[in-house]
Amino acid sequence: MTNSQVKQAIDETIGSESLMDEAFVQKVMQKKQRKKPLPFLQPAIVVLLMLAVGAVLYFTPNQTIQAVEIETSYLEEHDEQLVADFYEAIIQKDNKALAKLSTVNSEQAYKRYSIFEFNNPVEVIKTMDTEKSITLFLKLQANDIQYLDKLVINKEAGMIELDVSQSMTLYNENIELPKEFLLDYKEAPYAPVLENFELDLDGAKVQKVNGHILYQIPTKEGTWRVLETPEGKRLDLNVASDQPTVVITGTNDQFFIMDTLVNDTTYIYRNKNGDYQIVTGQLSYQGVTTYATDFHEEPVLIIGGEEPKVITIEDGQMIYANIFERANLDHPSAFYHTESIGPHILVEYSDDSHQLSTYYSFTEKEIYTDQRKIGLLEARPEHFNDMSIANRYNDQLIYIFNDNTIHYRGNTLSGELIEETYTNIQIETRDNQYFITGDDGFSWTLTRTAPRILKDEKGIEYTVPIDLDDLPGIENNK
Incomplete structure (x- = not known):
């Protein structure tokens, strides 16, 4: 396009009239102008908005997303949440939240848990529920090493108690019981003597025992038990529960005072010097049985529980x-x-997902040895001739072997009685195992793990009423 053609096109587009006449110009000039805001007003508005937002955030409840997950089927939901919140407050170093959950010193707690990783669920290994508290053992992890943490939930306060002075122990999932226990005997302590102390016998129960007097005095903590000797000495036997007391005397110098609520037994012995020695432990039933051994002249008493003991007399001392x-x-x-x-003793290990037990026998006065180390327990078909075996954790579940038949009797969780019969029972054995079969595809394998203990394929343990090697007609090859 030539210059003349461009000029012609522009002229045709604009036309012969002016774009802005006088009327248009006046209209634009008379248009109302916007006022500019004061220079200091805009920052003030920003500050006020920030203060308003801050106030809303301050008074709004904390909605922190729970990061710690607790893995358990043994806690109520509110207790599980309490533990999760406790760990979460420590991770976030939230003093205010932690103070509502526990009385623990916050700085000590932060230091205690600083090395641990809470990326994976925290597993509850064992729970111990009592009237006033729940003791928890939880598995924590740091640098591929597993530790065992101990927390106590105070039921009344609804808070967690933690002893920060107590160090954590390593946690080994593949637990194995020792092959033997070495015993270190020591002289039993003496019962404390109450001197120049008046007893408040108001409401007390008084019982005469072999020339002695047993006072059972009610207190806020429980029943305080005091034994008065023929010489007038009063011995402090400590406080037990308010449940009835069973008193068993051995000789004139032996007393067994049992707390029937928990079967705690206080063994009191008057030694050759006329002093009273005392040991407390737990018996599994309300009775006292001592046993003779081949290696010690005096009988021994076995006390079980969490702190098992062997008690005997030597040279007139307990x-x-x-x-x-x-x-x-x-x-x-x-x-x-x-x-x-x-x-003998049966040592049991138990957490909330794992059960293990091993049977031990005296091999010397100072040694309890794992039965597996002593020698193989032979299994024989004739062991089950007219024999009954019971579930060791529920003696209402019983199997009775008779005439190539097994009769089973037990109760469901709802209490319903179940009875079943398995016929044409055949028993084959190899080493310490019984391979039991019957009609309709019945199959059961039992392993003899102790003279009176059997275990099936699922790890369930059963007891028989007598050492299988002591059955009549069974030759003992041990």
């Missing part, structure tokens, strides 16, 4: 040994328990 004292057990003693079976 001596005792804590069975677990030299064992170097993995995990706290609360995970272990013992039952006495004659002069």
